[in-house]
Amino acid sequence: MDYSRFISTKSSNRMPSGISEMSSFLDEPSPSLVWLCSGMPSPEKFPIREMNLTLQDGKVLSITPECLSAGLQYGPAPGYIPLVKQLKTMTKSLHSPPLWEESDLLVTIGSQAGLWMAFEMLLNPGDFVVVQKTCYSDVLCMLTAVTPQYLAIESDDEGLQPDCLRTALKEVVKNGSKNLLKALYVVPNSCNPTGTSMGEERRREIYAIAQEYDLIILEDDPYYFLQYDEKPPPSFLSLDTDGRVLRFDSFSKIISAGLRVGYVTGPAMLLERLNIHMMTSVICGPMLSQVIISTLLQEWGEDGFKKYVVNLHQFYRDKRDVAIQAAEIHLTGLCEWIVPKGGIFLWLKVPKVADTTSMLVKRGVKKNIVLVPGKYFMADSNKPCQYMRAAFSCATADQLMKGFKNLAELIREEIALQNAQIIDP
Numbered sequence: 001m002d003y004s005r006f007i008s009t010k011s012s013n014r015m016p017s018g019i020s021e022m023s024s025f026l027d028e029p030s031p032s033l034v035w036l037c038s039g040m041p042s043p044e045k046f047p048i049r050e051m052n053l054t055l056q057d058g059k060v061l062s063i064t065p066e067c068l069s070a071g072l073q074y075g076p077a078p079g080y081i082p083l084v085k086q087l088k089t090m091t092k093s094l095h096s097p098p099l100w101e102e103s104d105l106l107v108t109i110g111s112q113a114g115l116w117m118a119f120e121m122l123l124n125p126g127d128f129v130v131v132q133k134t135c136y137s138d139v140l141c142m143l144t145a146v147t148p149q150y151l152a153i154e155s156d157d158e159g160l161q162p163d164c165l166r167t168a169l170k171e172v173v174k175n176g177s178k179n180l181l182k183a184l185y186v187v188p189n190s191c192n193p194t195g196t197s198m199g200e201e202r203r204r205e206i207y208a209i210a211q212e213y214d215l216i217i218l219e220d221d222p223y224y225f226l227q228y229d230e231k232p233p234p235s236f237l238s239l240d241t242d243g244r245v246l247r248f249d250s251f252s253k254i255i256s257a258g259l260r261v262g263y264v265t266g267p268a269m270l271l272e273r274l275n276i277h278m279m280t281s282v283i284c285g286p287m288l289s290q291v292i293i294s295t296l297l298q299e300w301g302e303d304g305f306k307k308y309v310v311n312l313h314q315f316y317r318d319k320r321d322v323a324i325q326a327a328e329i330h331l332t333g334l335c336e337w338i339v340p341k342g343g344i345f346l347w348l349k350v351p352k353v354a355d356t357t358s359m360l361v362k363r364g365v366k367k368n369i370v371l372v373p374g375k376y377f378m379a380d381s382n383k384p385c386q387y388m389r390a391a392f393s394c395a396t397a398d399q400l401m402k403g404f405k406n407l408a409e410l411i412r413e414e415i416a417l418q419n420a421q422i423i424d425p
């Protein structure tokens with residue numbers, strides 16, 4: 001593929017950091033190498049000498065002195081080398097990307113920073129980006145900063161609707177703006193906020209449309225490992241025969257959100273650019289976090305990691321079941337929802353309330369219940385929105401029951417207020 005039309009002016013203007021480029025000589029240094037190159041602090045003065053990690057089962061993992069010293073130092077922009085190797089092995093085994101030899105992988109500061117770098121790399125102001133009409137709110141916030149034109153597409157219980165996507169793309173082409181079509185953003189598994197997961201056929205159809213209209217797909221998949229009951233269908237990365245997919249993974253929902261470790265996989269040519277964004281913005285990701293993740297993955301091995309993930313499924317599936325039970329008891333007749341197959345969100349529609357925002361923002365806390373108004377997830381936030389998002393990941397069963405009971409009262413009050421306004425405008 002020729003990627004030149006996809007690189008924004010801002011991205012083309014980014015110059016690689018000379019110092020970071022020189023640092024690649026440190027990847028496999030000879031013992032006699034005298035390094036007078038980068039402005040690294042002296043490891044002799046690092047105040048931390050030892051680090052041990054106590055795991056949930058009581059086992060203690062010692063971070064070796066070499067790993068600790070790498071963790072406390074600046075590191076390569078693409079990531080801590082042992083971790084990059086582990087992630088490549090894992091990605092190859094899970095997704096078998098057809099163009100693996102021409103692909104690369106870069107560790108990012110959570111997947112969010114990866115997404116931001118990718119949007120900045122791909123979009124000039126006024127370019128078209130495809131999103132779901134109901135979209136992860138932080139992506140809408142970061143996209144707003146790049147001032148693209150949205151192609152906001154209707155979704156159903158499998159996510160983006162291909163027919164609506166085709167219609168919108170045809171319209172752009174008809175208006176002579178095909179050249180401005182650049183990117184398609186999608187959360188294929190347990191979408192935030194809708195909780196929907198995309199089946200294989202739908203994925204193939206969307207990939208074919210991206211081929212037809214020459215779009216780069218940004219596959220944002222932080223809930224991949226949180227599909228409770230069955231293995232997710234093939235990822236967009238595993239369908240990518242052209243080199244048009246950038247896949248974003250994250251350890252936030254499965255190991256720690258505070259460590260801020262995610263990674264992006266995709267065509268080496270685009271990853272090379274993202275690497276420049278990385279070295280010229282944040283220098284490198286958090287090295288100590290990467291050392292910790294690498295040590296855990298090393299300790300678990302492939303089978304241990306699988307077991308760990310299965311245990312997470314059990315935990316979050318139970319939470320989901322309690323959330324659904326609480327919703328059935330308290331919200332039946334007031335809200336509608338689909339049961340998510342994974343992830344941590346319940347997307348609630350309140351058919352009798354025109355817009356959930358004021359009820360949640362102005363009166364929710366007083367009723368001891370806080371949810372996110374659906375409006376924040378709408379590509380067009382000017383329209384009223386009957387939805388709201390509940391995250392069931394951290395609440396206890398008791399809290400979920402009480403919370404939804406309070407929510408039911410809040411909704412009833414809102415309906416009464418609405419009716420009163422209709423009678424006495």
Ligand code: PMP
Nearest residue numbers: 110111112136192220250252262
């Ligand atoms: N994408 C989606 C769909 C998310 O839900 C989140 C986290 N809420 C992110 C990206 C960001 O994840 P990270 O913590 O890896 O930056």
